[in-house]
Amino acid sequence: MADAPRDAWITGIGIVSSLGEGADAHWQTLSAPGATANLSSFAPYIVHPLAPIELDKQIPKKGDQRQMEPWQRIGTYAAGLALESAGVKGNADILSRMDMIVAAGGGERDVATDAAILTSLPKAEKPDAFINERMMGDLRPTLFLAQLSNLLAGNISIVHGVTGSSRTFMGEEAAGVDAARIALARIVSGQSDIALFGGAHNAERQELLMLYEFGGYNLKDKFAPVWERGPKGGFALGSHGAFIVLESSDHARKRGAKPLAKLSAILSDRGNGKPGAVTDGLERMWDKLPPLTQDRLAVISGASGAEPTTTEERAFLSKHPAIPVRATGTHIGHGLEAQFSANLALAAIAVSHGKLFPPAGDAGVERVMEGPLAQAVVTGVGHWRGLGMALLEAA
Template identity: 65%
Template sequence: MAETPSSPGGPREAWITGIGLATSLGEGLDAHWDALNAKTVNVDETTFAPYVVHPMTKLVFDAQIPKKGDQRQMEAWQRIGTYAAGLALDSAGIKGNADILSRMDMIVAAGGGERDLAVDSSIINADVQGNAAPGFFNERLMNDLRPTLFLAQLSNLLAGNISIVHGVTGSSRTFMGEEAAGVDAARIALARIASGQSDIALVGAAQNSERKEMLMLYEFGDFNMKNKFKPVWERDNGFALGSGGVFLVIESKEHAQARGAKPYAKLTNVIADRAKRKTAGDVTAILDGLWSRIGTVGQDSAIITGATGASPVTAEERAFLAKHRDTPARATGTAFGHAVEAQFALGIALAALSISRGALFPANDTAGVEIEMTKPPSQIVVIGAGHWRGEGMALVEAV
């Protein structure tokens, strides 16, 4: 069971000083706050029918990725992530600050990159038609994929592109492992800051869900929502993939104060675990255990969960939430879809945004799971339970 370590003199306080959001609901904090309060949900039920997706809002990439050459050599998920990272740096007031950026750590949660479907299809068709001579496969890969596109399949290229475009050149880590990677990215960033190993970090992930090969992958596991959109708590099984980029600037209180930065909130704790999921109730038990270790949760608290809608894990998470029915909960999957690696960072971002705005955004649920909150939240627990593996929690608090 993974905990956040501390330095011998006690853990340093970690502040969230920058938030970068670009999703199906729009770009930037004001656009997202307005959309959440209007209970906006943007879904596409036709382009990839019968599958439902939350498509990316239209971005003018030049605003954060000024060089067209940089844009061309990135796949869509990298452009989305690099864009969101720029928004986070702007939000924190450190965009272009070479001194800070040169020692800023970066921790990214990433998937396996995107496929060139035209090349894949042509190779498969040639093989089926008997036109694949020895060496055909390697020859086509070398000739049909330009080098930059081939390299773009590497997961750590998102971090590389953020370094190139925004000048973030401290240490760099890329975690893979779907939702659990997002939990660990936040957990390691907090651990490094709390222990004094790092002063400031850029943490986040990106997801392009408008991808046929991604939908095919999840269809093999019967995870895709089909035909008509439903809010998370009204689903029998399945998630609608959601496009988005989410990045956070997390830094020590001392570092933030020294540069005059104001926090949205503080990140007090991040813990992770992994239920065996062999018997019914395993996930509920793990969430119970995480809750007992996350910290003291008071009355002015709320929950933001990345619940996917996938069965049986969401039903088990719902059983956990039933034990805390007086604590207002919100499922990000209803408005944003499931952003996989980015889902946990999204929860932390929305928690910090809600605390900074002095309100929890309204419930968007007719199943009775989510209740309204009339007072400002002083604490928000962020929950992540992966559709297949991995559980985590974060405690976000007012400063």
């Protein structure tokens, strides 16, 4: 590109989680935290359920709500909050040229239908034909649309009218990092002026617990802050949706929009699963960040609690002992595809307040930050693969 890189501002945040809805509610609950983990609904698995939301406020048509499964409702709701917060909701001119990049997993299965089929199967004379017959009779066509990863983006287009572009990235935590990275790259390079990016995750699903239970990643029986989950570790899945409106500073100024924070850099890498790869990878990214002001800086960590990645991230953080750290997974759980955008949102909220929320836990990783906050580094470490890092600054 011939032109100089442009500044990208976060001008809108939409977040829903176990802590509540919107930037203000999150700031308040993080400032006076209480436990949000639910130990009983999916026992022995611990999840952070979504706080109650009034869907009608962001998804006014019941018909639209019915066409979605919970993960899509969470995301479409959070996207609406973000557009509202940026002051662009309903602005057809801007929405028609707005980029959209969504990080998504898969849809929800009808667990009752699966269970009924599996239970009857041993008695079936022709098991394959039996499954076909039951699927033809019992699967709901709308459920298929809820299962397509790109249908969260599709629903955001339909409900909120975002149509400039529509891309869905898949691949767990890394998808969330790359969605943000590509959105930023397009704006900085001048390929786009304004973007909506983010993701949604519904933790309250048995078939999703199953996927992670294959690998033994779920936190069971007893809740603990992410730094205090012992050698085996584990993540507590969290329901959340987080979307961010990012735009070039020129575009924001022209429409009189105020920045919550400047998004200065996003880096992503693989993390190849070898011992030490997370620690080294995060350190390499740290070295590539724009200049940091050590005494006004904090790390908003996406550590999930899973091992060995959480211990590896902790080893990286211990090389920077002067910098206060907050692991948001303690408060909102682990949201896979949605986790990185949720942490960008929480970091932007803290930067916009100019201070950091209180520490949690007794592991010695998090400590009080008295002074003002001007920069936040966000980390995102995939439980299996994927590394991400971002720098937000006061704008």
